[in-house]
Amino acid sequence: MGAVNRDDREQAGTPNSGDTRREQAGTPSGGDTHPERPGTPSSGDTRPERPGTPISGSARRGGSDIPGGRRKQRVSMADVAKLAGVSSQTVSRVSNGHPGVIDATREQVLAAMRELGYRPNSAARALRYGQFNTIGVILFSLASTGNSRTVEAIATHAAAEGYAITLIPIDVPTQDNVLGAFTRMGELAVDAVIVIIEIHLLDTITVTLPPGVHVVVVDSDAGDRYSVVDTDQADGARRAVRHLLDLGHRTVWHVTGPHTSYAAQSRARAWRATLESAGRPVPEPLPGDWSAESGYAAGLALAGEPGCTAVFAANDQMALGLLRAFHERGRDVPGEISVVGFDDIPESAYFVPPLTTVHQDFAEVGRRCVRQVLAQIRDGQSSRPGTDLVPTSLVVRRSTAPAPGTGSAS
């Protein structure tokens, strides 16, 4: 796997290779995997085997006598204390800025610390205090704009509160992997967990979720069991559809996200409900998978649909695919067909034409996640059921216009 892509790319890169396709652009083609895994995946029942390795009783613990001068280079308080000629407790006091240490002594200790390059051992500290000041984040992928922006917001706000973020990625969303992630989480240096994951999988996990763990879930309807924070998907979809109806379109087509996605389902449901409550016909939704490619495919189909004057894509990437398909087929946007996306990724303002889309406030989602999870930690409570919805807003740009033939064309 590793080697593959070098020459593979090399070729693709050959100039004049004609009309390259995005075959490779789209997916890195799962090629990669771990170079070499150390041990066998624990067959046993319980614990997933320590990475450091199992049984071979050889010398893992270098201990003291490692040849070559390099040994336990870890400096402890005791070392500092000895050098400074004080007790380790005094070193502790200095290290933590506690009062009650005379300046001269403090200075000596600081000097010793500097000389030895002392750094406090956070494992010991965590052991002592019973907490890590770290929040775990379990997710499938950072590839989507939404996820990465949410994670960033989480990391930022958590940092502001003195917490770090530990990422547990799940490459393939099989149940086993998810369970594994939770298990690992349990052993991990983490005080609480934020899960950015599809509810479908979450269902099966409930049992495994260690009872004492604080959890907040994003993008899911598990509100009856966990604290959930999410963008108000339905609200956003409603805005999009209403906007198009208000422009005089008779109805609105929809390109969905993958059916495994809770967010996609919500948007589709709200799209349908909005049309129905307005008494409009509900066209068959076109299936997509979040990718521009799937949007493109849907666009090719819709370009041939005579009555289609308005499309709501479940995200901006698919809207982009639509735009390109319509452009290729000579359907003018927004002259003949209006398009609305979802997410408001930064690029959408520069599509051709600039995309009207539903803005998601990922930063706010991240902030609320952190707030909730910290509240749980501080209260000592477990996850409190409930759903916290972050409102959306519609950003009107130039991919939407009054329906063709509408007298009201300004």
Add this chain to the structure above:
Amino acid sequence: MGAVNRDDREQAGTPNSGDTRREQAGTPSGGDTHPERPGTPSSGDTRPERPGTPISGSARRGGSDIPGGRRKQRVSMADVAKLAGVSSQTVSRVSNGHPGVIDATREQVLAAMRELGYRPNSAARALRYGQFNTIGVILFSLASTGNSRTVEAIATHAAAEGYAITLIPIDVPTQDNVLGAFTRMGELAVDAVIVIIEIHLLDTITVTLPPGVHVVVVDSDAGDRYSVVDTDQADGARRAVRHLLDLGHRTVWHVTGPHTSYAAQSRARAWRATLESAGRPVPEPLPGDWSAESGYAAGLALAGEPGCTAVFAANDQMALGLLRAFHERGRDVPGEISVVGFDDIPESAYFVPPLTTVHQDFAEVGRRCVRQVLAQIRDGQSSRPGTDLVPTSLVVRRSTAPAPGTGSAS
């Protein structure tokens, strides 16, 4: 329009109504505390408030007295051992799947674990083993495609090796913040660090980097001091420019990334060098900042430039801005002007027209980061100077064509 989400972050950073105040968290006595802070007496110490706050008097022992049912119900091996009627060492053996425990006993222990909901305490484990199986990642932002994809790859590969990833975001790249991040890192539960950061800042940090820490740096030319892994920026830029020259364009314009970016500098330098070595005139580069907006601005300027038939944008977002500007100004791409981007973000295949661009293998970058850092950990060596470049490839789509008036139009 685009302004909408621009300042989210600003807002996001604003603390809410003062709920938690962690300013006191630091050192009450000012910032004398830390050794790793050689010169700077920075006051805002990193140490967050200790959890052990005077909650309910001195009952932190949690052992027996349960005032309100709410306590640290942390279950230890000893608890399990007592319930199972064995010693804690036996519990340990079961927990780690070590051999030498008779089945009946093991079963009893497992039952006890289940009943009590036992989870191993990773702090204690880390203390015992002297390592966390965690890699820290310091970065500015996940917003850019490159960063988030690299981080994802890092997380994935690290996970495959049994390591988790801890994210330390730096919202504003001031020196203080960076120093703070490093300091915090030092205290964090981390075995090594990967830095995704601009070299300019890194320079000033050298002193602060705790000596024993393993480091790998991405996107920088610090190869003389640290292990560096990066995309071969120069190689990519060269491919882009050569491609355009091969198509018969007399020269190539360039829209740069921000001057603070090492990658942007590399690309600009290689662009210039390639033109010069081909004996072509070198137009004044147009400044950009990675955003589609800046590309758009550059595009408006270039649309009026008569001799301009080919543009190399330092990333795909800016190329997108170019495309839109040219489209608005009625300049046909690729008929009149060819455009090449950099990154090969998934959407670029669906731009109008599909973008010819330089593909970056972020996954490979992430993988090599992990490989390097693990090698360091295992060898016990510190960062070994050296630069590991990941090759790029050119993905030719439809935004480039032979120069207008070129007889050689095949």
Add this chain to the structure above:
DNA sequence: TCGCGTCGTGTTTACGTAAACATCGTCCGG
């Protein structure tokens, strides 16, 4: 039958830190 290896468990100890408690001066008011 004995001695010795082996197997299943228990006991001791160390990891680095910091709260709680102990100790030893010193200074001050009575």
Add this chain to the structure above:
DNA sequence: CCGGACGATGTTTACGTAAACACGACGCGA
């Protein structure tokens, strides 16, 4: 001039885990 308060520092202990060693029981070959 003495007793006690207080300030600076040392000593003990516990946090949870697991390696290292200890120990008893059992089996097997001599």
